[in-house]
Amino acid sequence: MSKLNIDQSSIKKLFEDKKSDFLIPDYQRPYAWTEAECQTLWDDIFEFSFPGDDVTKFNADEEYYLGSIVTFKNENNKKEIIDGQQRLTTLMLLLRAFYCKFGNMKDEKSIQTKDIISKCLWKTDEFGKPDMNELKIDSEVATDNDKEEFLSILKNGDANNLKSKYAENYRFFQKKINQFLDEYPSYFAFFPIRILNNCILLPIEAEDQNTALRIFSTLNDRGKPLSDADIFKAQFYKFFEENGKKKEFIDQWKLLEEKCDKMFNPQSGTPLDELFTRYMYYERAKMGIKLSTTEALRKFYEKNKYALLKSETTFENLIDLSEFWQDVYNQNEERFSNDVLKKLFVLNYAPNGMWTYFISVYYLHNRDNKGKLRNEKFYDFLNKTIAFVWAYAIYMPGVNALRTPIFNEMVKIVNDQTIDFGGYKFDLSQLESMFNNYEFSNGRPITKSMLAWWAFQDENQELIELDKKIEIEHIYAKNRFEKEASLDDAKYVDKLGNKSILEKRINIRASDYRFEDKKKYYCGFTTASGKVKEATEIVSLKQLSNKDDFLQQDILDRNEEIIKAFMNYLKENNLNIN
Template sequence: MSKLNIDQQTIKELFTNKRADFLIPDYQRPYAWDISECQTLWDDIFLFAFPEDDFSKFDPEGDEYFLGPIVTFKNSANKLEIIDGQQRLTTLMLLLRAFYSFFGNMKDDNSKKTAEDISKCIWKTDEFGTPDTNKLKIDSEVTSDDDKHEFLSILKTGIVMDSQKSAYARNYRFFTGQINNFLVQYPTYFAYLPNRIMNNCILLPIEAESQETALRIFSTLNDRGKPLSDTDIFKAQFYKYYKENDKKDEFIKRWKQLEEISDKIFSSVSGSSMDELFTRYMYYERAKMNNKNTTTEALRKFYEKDAYSLLKKDETLNNLEILANFWIHVAEQNDSVFSEKVLKKLAILNYAPNGMWAYLTSVYFMQNKDDSGSLDNVAFNDFLDKIIAFIWTYAIMRPGVNALRTPVYPEMINVVNNKRVTFDDYKFDEDSVRLALESYQFTNGRPITKSMLAWWMYTNDKQELLLLDTKLEIEHIYSRKRQENENGLADKWSLESLGNKALLEKAINIRASDYRFIDKLKYYKGFVTDKGKVREGTKNMELIELSTKSNDFMEADIMARKDLIISKFIDYLRKNDLLL
């Protein structure tokens, strides 16, 4: 069982302790508190220290204000590496330094004592208890924080230049301003505030015996802030490796570029956008290990094997950069890199029912790229056709992304062994697929509905490539409102049939949604308003063609279109050799 040292302490007790030698490690995020958060802290502390604006109503022996936990572990350099509480500790240090700037120049005994107490919170002391203003109680090695030197300079000197615009400088100016206003408005209270902050504001330092334990505690405690992402930990390992090889500055530059690319192309609900890049690369390394296990281990568990040995290779960062560049080309639909056919297939995959295609494609790219980082467009197009046909069908026949791991993982291994992707062991029975497509309820809430409609839209040879950020929604060609008003469909399920649905730009879909087909036509085609404003039509060529061929769209048309889509999709499976 892991050992923990937990002891509620005042700010003064924690900061003046001889063992207090805090380090904000390289993998932490830059300081990010803004004025609003500092204002909240100041207001809360002030209300606590002076209840009802009366210093006499405060009980110095019993009143306490809890500021939260500080999670650390002692690293190999005997420093307390901060896992949780970095932002809070940094802000408290700035606040105390701002107070010291005032009290350090006062001559009365109480002020001198207050200044001495504050100084022992900020600076290390010698064996006689004298603060050494060259040795701070806190240091920062955050690799992505260009302003950390300002933080350390402010703590040492108490001086902020007008040219300094960092969060440290901004917040320090805020606190000095608040303290100055406080001194003017409450001169008789002035001596009490910093002492009540140091002596009655409580922190809960939790010292773990290892980084892993500290991170686990942090994840348990912290349900409001942003926990350290896996990538933050990986960055630290890279940083140490490149620092040892005298390439620290080169690494920091390359890492920032990688972060910028990842932020552009990968979304992240939690953690870092780069977690997705590391995940996509993991599948390539995993395949090279011949790992077919369908239980995929957590990202950090994968990379931490053998003391993060994979992150201590030059080729790993190189490969991550190459893979990120590939995906930025995909996101930007770079037609100097990909053929039009490939770009259309990638646009279809943008609507895939799950994300497994991106992992398989990453493996394919890493294995098949040439020295310039390019793919053969003909072979890549064939690969994309194959995985679209397979993944779409598998999502209908055996729904669930986890189910897809079973056939996909062996194909990843085939790819790294320079074998073609065939899915030979998972081909489909034609009659079963047809029956499934005919009976499947393609409701709007099911991802496969949009997937099928995207594939169908791009089967039209005249269909132009749409930007990936085009907001497309599912259009009911025979509208729901029309069915409510006219009850024209004998089978109400025809309304939700694949034959009655198409992808349509969001703005047009809103305008056309409640109209009869004859009324929808002008929205499909585009028109000019009475005031001369041009309303562009859809880019979906099928809807444009429908609008020129007929003035109505009835149940028979829905059924005919459904049959056509299903037949074409069966042909697509046959063309890609996925039928038994």
């Protein structure tokens, strides 16, 4: 079991301790507190120190809790900060502003307080004398170009002509201290002492980085916990720094982070973690790994002392993969043919996210030196992927079941073997029966998947923008059944044959209408006041508008048509065993 060292401590006790040698590591995020957070901190500790603006109402036995500081002692014997960076940095700036203000004050209390603060900011020699060149905190944050300003402010107490958040917050504290001294001159000596003695932190020292990170994830309810990508950034940073390319890396990393933030919205982890996950499957495939269980992301990359991340090629591949997915989501017609973009649109409605890993492996292995794929081959690959993933969602529901066949095919991809899903093909008569008996309720992801696929089976269907909100439309409305009962069974309402994808803007208006009323919304119309109501982009729905009504037999006929067409689709992609 991992050992923890936990002991509630005042700011004075924690900062004065000779063993307190803090390091904000390279994988941490840049300092982000603004004046708003500093104002809140100031107001809170002021109210605690002077209840009701009265110096005499302070209870010396009371404490004000500022939060936890999670650290571990690294190989250089420094306390590497995992949690608490923002508040620790801000407290250092506040103390430095107080120290600067005491300046030339000669009264005994001021001299004593200044001496205490100095031992909190600077390391001391064996006689307890502060060394003004040795701060008790250092910053190596890889993507923080302003960290030198922080260290400079702590050493020199001067933030003039500096523009970083550190400088802005330091000047804020200087201003508040000046105002405080003007308004409450007799209180001045009390404030920093009450902060030092009665404002409490909870330092938690773990025995290693992983333990510290786990503690942070458990305790933290504010801000963003450190992600796997933050740890990976540090490894890249060290590698590029050793190779004299530190600035280039920092600039590229920031762009990569911004790009991923716009593209990915994973259920867990950060957008950058998602990119590393997609890339991981490519490296797994190259290693020949077919196991259906996958390691945690950090466990995978930390193998052999993060060997994968000590490589310029890996970083270039991550950038290239991000650009590929950016073009997928932007529906870039210069990179992809229209037919390929239609298939990618359909895949965005896949019943699970496994397709993104599968396609990432395909892209990284099959791209040319300009990052392009052969559209014809890619189109065939996408068709086979859709056919298999959609069918397997009915045959063997659950993303975990899909891992085994997909991981096998990933290894085939990197070995230039034919993607055929050998050993996992379908008995179409059995599968068709399963489709006919399956309940395609709206809550099941495969329902929208099938309807998206069906919409684009029409060769006249134009590409739809990915950011358009798409919902499921009941052609024969649920309300209609409740009012007319013109179906033999309520289950027909949820048949695939009674459903279609439809833009949300239209679906909201058309959901409760009779079919003759729905038709005009499908096709678009102009109101009496001259306002144009645009038609749906779903061609198959507009074609249905030629009918006078849409009844039970229409549902059954259309249902059979969709399922038969999908069975043929499986045959066309050689996924049938009979």
